[in-house]
Amino acid sequence: MSYAVIRMQKMKSHDLKGIQFHNQRERESKTNPDIDKEKSNENYDMVHDQNIDYNENVKKIIESQKTGTRKTRKDAVLVNELLVTSDRDFFDKLDPDATKKFFRDSLHIFQQKYGKQNIAYATVHMDEKTPHMHVGVVPMRDGRLQGKNVFNRQELLWLQDSYPKTMLQMGFELERGEKGSEREHLSTADFKLKTEREKIEQEIDLLENKISDKKNELLVLNEKVSDEVKIPAKREFKNVEVESKEKNIWGKPKKEIKKEPTGNVIMAEKDFKKVLTAAKDNERMKNGMKRLLSTDLSKENERLEVQNTLIYGEWEKASGENQRLKKENQELRSENRDLRHEIGLLYQSTKEFLKERADDLRAFRNDFKSLVGKVKEKITGSEFERLHKREQTRERNKGLER
CATH class of the missing domain: 3.30.930.30 (BirA Bifunctional Protein; domain 2)
Incomplete structure (x- = not known):
């Protein structure tokens, strides 16, 4: 069963x-x-x-x-x-x-x-x-x-x-x-491993969802940041007095005014705000990437995958041991049935042997009862004793029917 x-x-x-x-x-x-x-x-x-x-x-x-x-x-x-x-x-x-x-x-x-x-x-x-x-x-x-x-x-x-x-x-x-049996303990261990494995799978699923959510956040930020910000800006110049190649009457270089870039640009205020917004979006995207990497979700997912593989190996081992014990249990049951059959034959043979050599029915019953008692002293709850009790019960029931 x-x-x-x-x-x-x-x-x-x-x-x-x-x-x-x-x-x-x-x-x-x-x-x-x-x-x-x-x-x-x-x-x-x-x-x-x-x-x-x-x-x-x-x-x-x-x-x-x-x-x-x-x-x-x-x-x-x-x-x-x-x-x-x-x-x-x-x-x-x-x-x-x-x-x-x-x-x-x-x-x-x-x-x-x-x-x-x-x-x-x-x-x-x-x-x-x-x-x-x-x-x-x-x-x-x-x-x-x-x-x-x-x-x-x-x-x-x-x-x-x-x-x-x-x-x-x-x-x-x-x-x-079976209470306290090796089979019960193994089944419990098998179940615990399976339960732990399922729990880790659930954690992995949740982590994968979190990673997916973080990726979606970054995609949203990425969509906000333009690939190219086109701003109409002008370079700022200043007038600088420099020496020219021409010389004056005294033989010294003449001075001339030349425009040189200041390193700054000139743009409209609305264009400046566009640049500022793009820079802020870019900074948020960078921070989002840092946050994703710092959470170690990928590493945690990888760790759980390894742990799950180890637990699955233990579970497979426990399942294999469970199957081995199940097969061994079936073999023992079969062997037990054979032994009971042999004891039953031995019981009948012993009974017939004593009956043939007894002087009368009372002597036979006393001799057989004495034999069962000796077996009982050696082995408590033996199959021999069980067969004898069953036969006695059957004989009593027959007596009541009469």
């Missing part, structure tokens, strides 16, 4: 834009190789018919129920997102309609538990390795946000224990993850 996987992640205001990009596939992911773009059209939201603005929708949900006048804190948890899924084997056994029913029934459970009005979104992803659903729950209770009270320890235990049981009653072959 497959295991139910349900995990909860807290979302604050600044997280919602990133998860919106991821859930609604609003940006092409360059960092998540699990996404098959050809299947992205198979994704759907079970609450909305079209893409929404997560922040606006969550704000509406809060404001429609809020009873107090106090403003929502900037660092408040606005959404508790539940990720609902199982393993690949589980979904391989379901046809598309059954898969949709699985997610619809799961959503119905959460709507009853947390209030239909508090479900901000319920996006099903069919374009990744394993189908899964992101359910955004706004933790409103008694007219205010109460994330800590709505999703307390008892509630998280309910999600792990009662949700799988409820789905089993609905006809889905699911069970709770």
Whole structure:
């Protein structure tokens, strides 16, 4: 039987834009190789018919129920997102309609538990390795946000224990993850890596948007600055007395007046204002470029890309280990079945052997009971003991029927 996987992640205001990009596939992911773009059209939201603005929708949900006048804190948890899924084997056994029913029934459970009005979104992803659903729950209770009270320890235990049981009653072959098992720890580590990777992808998307916004700012500034400022200006000259080549009667060079440039220009006041405006625009553009470079958004984006690659490597390693343990688990189960069968044969053979050599039925029962007792002393809860108890129960039931 497959295991139910349900995990909860807290979302604050600044997280919602990133998860919106991821859930609604609003940006092409360059960092998540699990996404098959050809299947992205198979994704759907079970609450909305079209893409929404997560922040606006969550704000509406809060404001429609809020009873107090106090403003929502900037660092408040606005959404508790539940990720609902199982393993690949589980979904391989379901046809598309059954898969949709699985997610619809799961959503119905959460709507009853947390209030239909508090479900901000319920996006099903069919374009990744394993189908899964992101359910955004706004933790409103008694007219205010109460994330800590709505999703307390008892509630998280309910999600792990009662949700799988409820789905089993609905006809889905699911069970709770084995408590304390290596499989459970590995699945949790696998999920944490995946969650961390998604968070980094969201950060990368936000940074790329910021870079795009900065580029647009520079383009706007660039459009304001003319390529060539044509100003009708005249050079300023002054009269300077210089020696000429001609000489006077005393044989000394004659003086003459010559116009020389002063290094200044003469222009109309309106033309001067044009030059001043162009210079200011150019300075703003330079400062904008410096500001863009000083924010190190490109470097931060590159750092996150590297970090994401490392996390993806760890996640792949964990997934590989998960598959290995799954295969090993299947082999152990098969081996366990074979051993139980062999013990069953040994049980019957031993019983028949003692029965043939006993003086009467009472002696046989005492001898066999003594043998089971010795086995019990050596191995508590053995298969041999289990078979004996089952047979005794069967004999008692037969006696009652008579």
